[in-house]
Amino acid sequence: MVDTKVKLTGWELDNPIIPASGTFGYGHEFAELYDINCLGTFSFKGTTRDPRFGNPTPRIAEASNGIINSVGLQNPGVDAVISNELPKLAKVFNKKVIANVSGFCVEDYVYTCSKLNDQEQIGIFEVNISCPNVHNGGMALGTSCVSAAQVTSAVKAVTDKPVYVKLSPNVTDVVEIAKACEDAGADGLCLINTLMGMRINLKTGKPIIANKVGGYSGPAVYPVALRMVYQVYDKVSIPIIGCGGVTCAAEVLEMMMAGATAVEVGAANLINPYVCRDIVEALPAEMEKYGISKLTDIIGGAH
């Protein structure tokens, strides 16, 4: 028997597999397909202070080995998440969940996290300062050390739950931002969010996505994510959730060797709705293949 348990700031997960925010809704679509209690946990859709319809459509474009999305944080707003989504989730998921929170200014994050703070079902906050699909806030806050630190410390001040900050790859030096968040009190980091990208329709000569640009993710970005996790692990001492392009158990191990304590799976859920369950099932055999008996032993092993 191999040991797949990992720990995120004191919170023990049965395994490190976490569906990433925005690709798993609030869990219901997948709970209809399989028992989602097999997951380590999952990160729910980026939630904001007010309900948002998001960006105009088309919001999706295909790209080689990946998807470009410009959903723009469509969500029912924090009040509806508390009154509808979490109670509904409790019926199908008996573990704690990661609350992915987004906003347009520091006060938005503070407002939303304060509201969610006393929800028992929430294990940790994942503060998304890296959404490329909204014009103010979102990624703008995550591309400077000063504003990244401001959001981190402001949220830390209003919650007693661990605060993980989700970083953008669309920066010159992700390590600097990561350190700024750690210094501001972040309990952990999640990287990466999507890379800015676009496609043009050859027939119309115009961008496919209504918002023109979007965030690129999927298998194509895996080496970029791996590299960033590797570089950040070297310079911080808080746990990292690795995310970007993961589709199989072998890549989970690789991401952990780079320095991730847990691993999020995003776009792959959209292509194969059973992928996270399949990875959870495949993980023990994949560990045995490499003589790994305890998963935590390999974290950062590549350094």
Add this chain to the structure above:
Amino acid sequence: MKQGIFTIVQNELLAPSVYRMVLQGDTTGFTAPGQFADISIPGLYLRRPISLCDVTDDKLTFIYKVVGVGTDAMSTMDPGQELDLLTGLGNGFDMSRSGDKPVLIGGGVGVPPMYYLAKQLIAQGRQVSVILGFNTADEVFYSQEFADLGANVTVTTVDGSLGTKGYVTDALKDMDYSFFYACGPMPMFRAVEAVAETDGQYSFEQRMGCGFGACMGCSMETKRGPKRVCKEGPVMDREEIIW
């Protein structure tokens, strides 16, 4: 929704760049006409949504037009090849609203989902009329198949080379019907909206990430709030649409 592996048993040209693909496998994912499948195409990342044209105990029929890399790849596939499908996606048409004399309006590749709908409505004893709109006679497909079901078929062509000259609405104007179901391009929807005299349903298209409600890629504003075309759609009620 169900995921399954299907085997191609037929893939043939019906009209210029329009093909019919018949697949064998577990068809129980489909529960209503107007639902769609999301087809995984080897080498391409996103699945391709295609409406259910017909379903039997062990076979699915789809009719698709070659418009890009994915549908082009589909057109070169041979019987025997296996495909990974998500089936039974979307809400489908609400047959309980049809009344006694529904009219089914299909424009171009909006025609296929009308076939299984017509079949089901006729099985329920409805008197079904079908209007099939195309640009020109060469493009016309399935008019005989609809007639064989027992539907009252009107074909319209923009150039008048077959059937009624003009648009589907030129045929709709003179018809007596209890409810309408429409699938086709947006300009056709606007034209139908301008002349239709009863309640009805439209089946929409949108670029999709997942096809089963997980990504919020396909959302649409309606008078009843935001809806996902892949989950609460693709079929929407006339009265909820914001034009």
